[in-house]
Amino acid sequence: xxxxxxxxxxxxxxxxxxxxxxxxxxxxxxxxxxxxxxxxxxxxxxxxxxxxxxxxxxxxxxxxxxxxxxxxxxxxxxxxxxxxxxxxxxxxxxxxxxxxxxxxxxxxxxxxxxxxxxxxxxxxxxxxxxxxxxxxxxxxxxxxxxxxxxxxxxxxxxxxxxxxxxxxxxxxxxxxxxxxxxxxxxxxxxxxxxxxxxxxxxxxxxxxxxxxxxxxxxxxxxxxxxxxxxxxxxxxxxxxxxxxxxxxxxxxxxxxxxxxxxxxxxxxxxxxxxxxxxxxxxxxxxxxxxxxxxxxxxxxxxxxxxxxxxxxxxxxxxxxxxxxxxxxxxxxxxxxxxxxxxxxxxxxxxxxxxxxxxxxxxxxxxxxxxxxxxxxxxxxxxxxxxxxxxxxxxxxxxxxxxxxxxxxxxxxxxxxxxxxxxxxxxxxxxxxxxxxxxxxxxxxxxxxxxxxxxxxxxxxxxxxxxxxxxxxxxxxxxxxxxxxxxxxxxxxxxxxxxxxxxxxxxxxxxxxxxxxxxxxxxxxxxxxxxxxxxxxxxxxxxxxxxxxxxxxxxxxxxxxxxxxxxxxxxxxxxxxxxxxxxxxxxxxxxxxxxxxxxxxxxxxxxxxxxxxxxxxxxxxxxxxxxxxxxxxxxxxxxxxxxxxxxxxxxxxxxxxxxxxx
Numbered sequence: 001x002x003x004x005x006x007x008x009x010x011x012x013x014x015x016x017x018x019x020x021x022x023x024x025x026x027x028x029x030x031x032x033x034x035x036x037x038x039x040x041x042x043x044x045x046x047x048x049x050x051x052x053x054x055x056x057x058x059x060x061x062x063x064x065x066x067x068x069x070x071x072x073x074x075x076x077x078x079x080x081x082x083x084x085x086x087x088x089x090x091x092x093x094x095x096x097x098x099x100x101x102x103x104x105x106x107x108x109x110x111x112x113x114x115x116x117x118x119x120x121x122x123x124x125x126x127x128x129x130x131x132x133x134x135x136x137x138x139x140x141x142x143x144x145x146x147x148x149x150x151x152x153x154x155x156x157x158x159x160x161x162x163x164x165x166x167x168x169x170x171x172x173x174x175x176x177x178x179x180x181x182x183x184x185x186x187x188x189x190x191x192x193x194x195x196x197x198x199x200x201x202x203x204x205x206x207x208x209x210x211x212x213x214x215x216x217x218x219x220x221x222x223x224x225x226x227x228x229x230x231x232x233x234x235x236x237x238x239x240x241x242x243x244x245x246x247x248x249x250x251x252x253x254x255x256x257x258x259x260x261x262x263x264x265x266x267x268x269x270x271x272x273x274x275x276x277x278x279x280x281x282x283x284x285x286x287x288x289x290x291x292x293x294x295x296x297x298x299x300x301x302x303x304x305x306x307x308x309x310x311x312x313x314x315x316x317x318x319x320x321x322x323x324x325x326x327x328x329x330x331x332x333x334x335x336x337x338x339x340x341x342x343x344x345x346x347x348x349x350x351x352x353x354x355x356x357x358x359x360x361x362x363x364x365x366x367x368x369x370x371x372x373x374x375x376x377x378x379x380x381x382x383x384x385x386x387x388x389x390x391x392x393x394x395x396x397x398x399x400x401x402x403x404x405x406x407x408x409x410x411x412x413x414x415x416x417x418x419x420x421x422x423x424x425x426x427x428x429x430x431x432x433x434x435x436x437x438x439x440x441x442x443x444x445x446x447x448x449x450x451x452x453x454x455x456x457x458x459x460x461x462x463x464x465x466x467x468x469x470x471x472x473x474x475x476x477x478x479x480x481x482x483x484x485x486x487x488x489x490x491x492x493x494x495x496x497x498x499x500x501x502x503x504x505x506x507x508x509x510x511x512x513x514x515x516x517x518x519x520x521x522x523x524x525x526x527x528x529x530x531x532x533x534x535x536x537x538x539x540x541x542x543x544x545x546x547x548x549x550x551x552x553x554x555x556x557x558x559x560x561x562x563x564x565x566x567x568x569x570x571x572x573x574x575x576x577x578x579x580x581x582x583x584x585x586x587x588x589x590x591x592x593x594x595x596x597x598x599x600x601x602x603x604x605x606x607x608x609x610x611x612x613x614x615x616x617x618x619x620x621x622x623x624x625x626x627x628x629x630x631x632x633x634x635x636x637x638x639x640x641x642x643x644x645x646x647x648x649x650x651x652x653x654x655x656x657x658x659x660x661x
Contacts, residue, residue: 034193034227034273034545038180039155040315042073044173047164048314050194052489054138056154062114062143063154070153071127072184076165076175077102079120086111089123100124103177105165108133108156114147117154128154129177131162134444135335137344137488137551153179158344183231188308190236191315193273195549196227197302198494200290200322201363201507204330206560207295209365216289217469218505219363223287223498224260225277226302226318227545228267236267236306241276243303249296257298258288267306277498287503292324327372330557331360331509332487340446341555343377344488348478357400357615358484359475359556361508367468371401371430371451372561374474377485379443390443392436395479396605396646399556401430401451401464402473402613427611428454428642429472430464433651446485454653462564471508474556475613485555493548510553578652580645586657593629593643593654600625601647611640633658 039053056063079085080096085106091099104120108130117128132138138156157165165175183189201220209220224243230236240263248254260278267274290298301319310316328334333342347358378397380390404427430451441447453464466472478484492509499507579596595604606629608616616636621627631643638660644653 034196035182035229036546038178038182038194039157040178040180040184041161041165041175042178042184042312042314043176044168045314047161047168047175050191050315051157051161052138052195054140054156056113056117056141056143056147056150062147062150063117063141063152071103071177071179073176073178074126075102076105076129076169076177077125078166078169079104079106079116079123083107084110085116085119087119089119091123098124101126103127103129105129105131105162105169105175107131107162112144112146113141113154114143114145114150117143117150117152118146121150121152125152127152127179129162129165130154130156131166132156132159135159136342139344139346155179183233184312186232186311187234188236188306188310189230189232189312190239190267190304190306190310191229191231191312192302192304192318193227193229195489195491195551196494196545197300197318197320198223198225198277198498199320199490199492200298200300201495202322202329202331203490204323204325204328204334204336204557206327206329206369207292207324208369210290210292210324212291212293214291214365217363217365218503219507220290220365221287222258222290222300223277223495223502224300224302225275225494225498226304227273227275227494228304230267230269230272232311233269234308235269236308237265239264239267239276239304239306241278241302241304243278244301245290246299246301247292247296248299249292249294252294252296254299257290275494275497277502287498295324295326298322298324327369327560328557329362329560331362331492332490332551332553332555332557334557341375341377341485341557342487343446343485343555345486345551346377346379346381346483347486347552348381348481348483356478357475357609357613358478358510359399359473359554360510362472362474362558364466364470364472365468367466369466369560369562370463370564371466371472371558372463373448373450373559374399374432374556375446375448375559376434376476376556377444377446378478378482379485381481381483391439392441392443394436394438394603395482396433396435396603396651397447397449397479397482398431398433398477398607398644398646398651399449400428400473400475400477400609400613401432402427402475403429403467404471404473405467405469406471427613428653428655430454431644431651431653433644433646435646435649455655456652460565463561465564466560472558473613474554474558476554476556477607477609477615477618479618487551487553487555489551490553491549491551492553493545578645578647578650580652580654582643582654582656586659587633588659589632589634591631591633591643591656591658593631593645595624595627595629595645595647597625597647603646603648605646607644607646609642609644610637611642616641 038050040050041048077097077099079089080091090096104125106116120128137158168175178184200222240261242261244259245257246254247257262278299321303317335342380392431454432449432451434447434449451464453462476484496507499505581594583592604621604627607618636658638658641656642653
């Protein structure tokens, strides 16, 4: 349900759905979910604004969680003489400025996070700000051996933001920060909810999808809107949200694509979060077509203003970019210079069931191309603790490519991905796998893996064909003790809110499914997939926003080719000498998979998934040439399933059917 709405040409604002369920009671939790802790640089103005951050709390076993506001306009001092704070700090002794009652600025690297924080605490700091040394946003922080001794709050900011603060300090300017749970005690203070602006459908998309003759599919329409907050104590009047979209072709000049504005007459400080979508002369509720026939960058800028003069205008502007490319679809941020997706967070499924299928959804508007490869990053987390730079054991990492068409000829034509649509047709269209070499492959590294078509073809192997007007799910089968790299920043939730509210459609960007979870990707024909990680298929709400604003988009791009012929590396091809027998097929009780290899394999990995992408089970056997895998199907829902066998560096997949008992 919506708590309230203001719909109309002059009043296109919608109060966001906001509720939570705690201790058996439904409660309002707008501020905690939508805003949470606000980490804001207040001065100097050229680096001011709210920043992406992670923190260490008592729930993590170290750091400090205390009633907010924690910090208000406190100066930031660089750790000295060791900016890494891996040795005793000399702040307060000439020539180094005192850190007493200040915030310590420290670079990540060399020693444990907890030991850095302990050194700053000993020097008199009231909080610690750690700058990431990797260009991938922020990460979680383990306290290590020193962590239990730390009693002050500890935060991390991105490398880019941290370097900007460091440069400001070296420029002679005083950097100040505030960390609050809402406003700053100002009378007039409008601002964007952090990570609350609607972004485009993808971060990157091939230019051949964006031409003027692409048919303007709904999935590629831009949805202009944003979550706005009145952080002040006064009512704001004539609150206006404006947006501009510009395009800069590679090597060319910037041009204006579209601009629009909308407003609300009055915005009180009570219940002070609204969602505003454009409803002006240039769009309908912010929906409009975007086209480009060349590679380049689109820049989307939002600005919020009111009649009253804003006391902190640094959070009145927010920007995002998306790109047209030769061959790359990517939901998450992509580093075009180095040719890799960026991963700022790592997630390993669910607490009780660590094995999971996870990946982004891509809409393919134009056919005629082939799925060539994807890329991924992972970390090993034995015992739930990541080992930075740790060598990965010789485990396989399978990735699947599923196709979905919302066919008008079925009873499920409703923009929802439902199990029946996949059960009626061939859903699995491609497979890929990477087996870590056990010597140099390590956590945090990015790996590239080639797709091969399913059903498999005789040599030469072929890539999966990408069909027009179809959705594709790039799904990584996450083994136990591994966490998959996620974007960690991009939030598609505000876009989904506008699509659901004004178009009546559902738009998917990522799914997660794990062993034993119900209600996400069920087997009943009418059951719908979740639209987003840990989410549902209905209206958005603050609980979902709270999780999605963390950037829960798996970093799995889809890279295409115009060639059907595969250049798949030896480690990924189907071993033609592998003899695989799956029987009885169909089955109603037990399924047997026999493997006959020409030589002893160090490991044989069996992976079973359903036709709707649900992970069923996996099992590994070692040092065998002939082997048999047994699966009890009596508790499985009737339908189609796939068993994938990975023997050392080779992969093959077979389909089987489970009948009713």
